Amino acid sequence: MPDFNSFNFSGHKALVRVDFNVPLDADFNITDDTRMRAAVPTIQKIRKDGGSVILMSHLGRPKSGPEDKFSLRHLVPHLAQLLGCPVKFATDCIGEPAISAASSLKAGGVLLLENLRFHPEETKGDEDFAGQLSSLGDVYVNDAFGTAHRAHASTAIIAGFYPADRKMFGLLMDAEIKNADKVLHQAEQPFTAILGGAKVSDKILIIENLMERVQHLIIGGGMAYTFLKAQGKEIGASLCEEDKLDVAKEILEKAAKKNIGLLLPVDSVIADKFAADAQTKQVNNDHIPAGWMGLDIGEQSIAEFSRTILASKTILWNGPMGVFEMKPFQNGTKAIAEAVAKATKAGSFSLVGGGDSVAAVNQFGLEKEVSYVSTGGGAMLEYFEGKELPGIAAIDQ
Ligand code: AMP
Numbered sequence: 001m002p003d004f005n006s007f008n009f010s011g012h013k014a015l016v017r018v019d020f021n022v023p024l025d026a027d028f029n030i031t032d033d034t035r036m037r038a039a040v041p042t043i044q045k046i047r048k049d050g051g052s053v054i055l056m057s058h059l060g061r062p063k064s065g066p067e068d069k070f071s072l073r074h075l076v077p078h079l080a081q082l083l084g085c086p087v088k089f090a091t092d093c094i095g096e097p098a099i100s101a102a103s104s105l106k107a108g109g110v111l112l113l114e115n116l117r118f119h120p121e122e123t124k125g126d127e128d129f130a131g132q133l134s135s136l137g138d139v140y141v142n143d144a145f146g147t148a149h150r151a152h153a154s155t156a157i158i159a160g161f162y163p164a165d166r167k168m169f170g171l172l173m174d175a176e177i178k179n180a181d182k183v184l185h186q187a188e189q190p191f192t193a194i195l196g197g198a199k200v201s202d203k204i205l206i207i208e209n210l211m212e213r214v215q216h217l218i219i220g221g222g223m224a225y226t227f228l229k230a231q232g233k234e235i236g237a238s239l240c241e242e243d244k245l246d247v248a249k250e251i252l253e254k255a256a257k258k259n260i261g262l263l264l265p266v267d268s269v270i271a272d273k274f275a276a277d278a279q280t281k282q283v284n285n286d287h288i289p290a291g292w293m294g295l296d297i298g299e300q301s302i303a304e305f306s307r308t309i310l311a312s313k314t315i316l317w318n319g320p321m322g323v324f325e326m327k328p329f330q331n332g333t334k335a336i337a338e339a340v341a342k343a344t345k346a347g348s349f350s351l352v353g354g355g356d357s358v359a360a361v362n363q364f365g366l367e368k369e370v371s372y373v374s375t376g377g378g379a380m381l382e383y384f385e386g387k388e389l390p391g392i393a394a395i396d397q
Contacts, residue, residue, distance in 0.1 A: 009051030015137025019146035020057035028074040042143045042170035052105040058117040066118045094132040102136040129153045134161035143170025148391030149379040159394035179372040188313040196221030197319030200244045205385040216261040220321035236288035267298030276326040296322030297332035306339035318354040341369035353380035
């Protein structure tokens with residue numbers, strides 16, 4: 001595979017798979033353009049070389065065929081502003097609109113194709129559809145780490161239509177893989193993984209893979225209560241996956257056997273209902289009263305977790321410590337974000353990934369204070385589960 005930076009795109013039409021799956025409000029304003037900004041360096045390098053850029057992406061989950069609310073045309077003005085150049089738009093990603101717009105593209109020009117998922121063939125990984133896409137550009141660049149875990153037409157199947165010296169990762173994809181590998185394969189010890197969020201079931205595989213690598217495993221958020229219940233504690237009305245109690249027990253036993261410091265919260269901010277205006281109090285996790293639910297980690301947990309984080313050389317964080325979207329329950333996530341930032345300042349390597357922890361880091365203005373913020377939610381989780389991602393494997397063979 002050619003190295004993106006060393007490849008001279010002059011005279012080439014680069015077909016670039018980006019992840020422009022950005023959130024839009026009711027008036028089609030982009031409410032978070034992180035993913036678009038993340039693709040800018042790749043686009044600009046191709047243009048600077050004298051190549052032209054054909055961008056393809058999905059947006060949302062259209063059910064069957066085109067739907068205006070999922071049209072990528074809503075992104076054109078903002079993309080043009082980010083790039084400082086006009087952006088052409090093709091009303092379909094294949095067929096006449098795409099072919100004529102792509103063929104009239106001049107050096108340095110940028111074309112955005114309509115939503116790939118307006119064709120069900122995209123998610124089905126259809127060969128013929130991938131072939132039609134591939135005819136638009138003579139070089140294929142995959143810069144969509146966020147969809148690298150999908151074997152879709154534009155993320156994986158399409159690579160088969162290009163010779164080895166005409167397909168490569170873009171700068172974002174490359175950075176995502178390098179930073180993830182640094183944590184997975186070259187972690188300086190002590191390595192601490194912090195896992196949170198709502199569901200244990202989503203995180204079992206990542207926990208199992210990380211247990212082969214970490215010295216400390218911090219578990220917070222809603223998922224912690226299944227572990228606490230597995231230890232025999234009364235968790236009141238807190239989140240619990242009853243069918244995962246056995247798995248939680250096994251994880252606790254395995255961690256003890258492997259001498260991994262598995263930290264669970266010792267106290268919680270509890271609430272009498274799942275709402276921002278709930279009554280709240282802070283209690284020890286041995287005594288969560290019936291009817292009350294733990295919605296954040298408490299002060300003592302914050303202190304213990306922070307101590308471990310500050311003593312770590314490598315930190316991986318996925319998932320919030322509480323319901324940080326509601327002000328009364330954001331303290332734990334904020335404090336952990338601050339501890340990760342502090343450890344980073346002191347020289348540790350920190351990687352934050354997964355939609356909600358990234359949103360939290362952004363919300364607290366700490367995104368520049370950690371070593372790397374991953375743009376991939378599901379893809380990042382699967383990579384850390386140790387799985388081969390189809391979007392990576394298709395190019396990197
Ligand atoms: P996940 O998608 O599994 O990473 O979970 C993220 C979600 O977990 C966020 O929306 C949080 O509000 C939620 N969450 C975190 N802690 C708790 C908790 N203690 N109880 C209920 N939900 C929680």
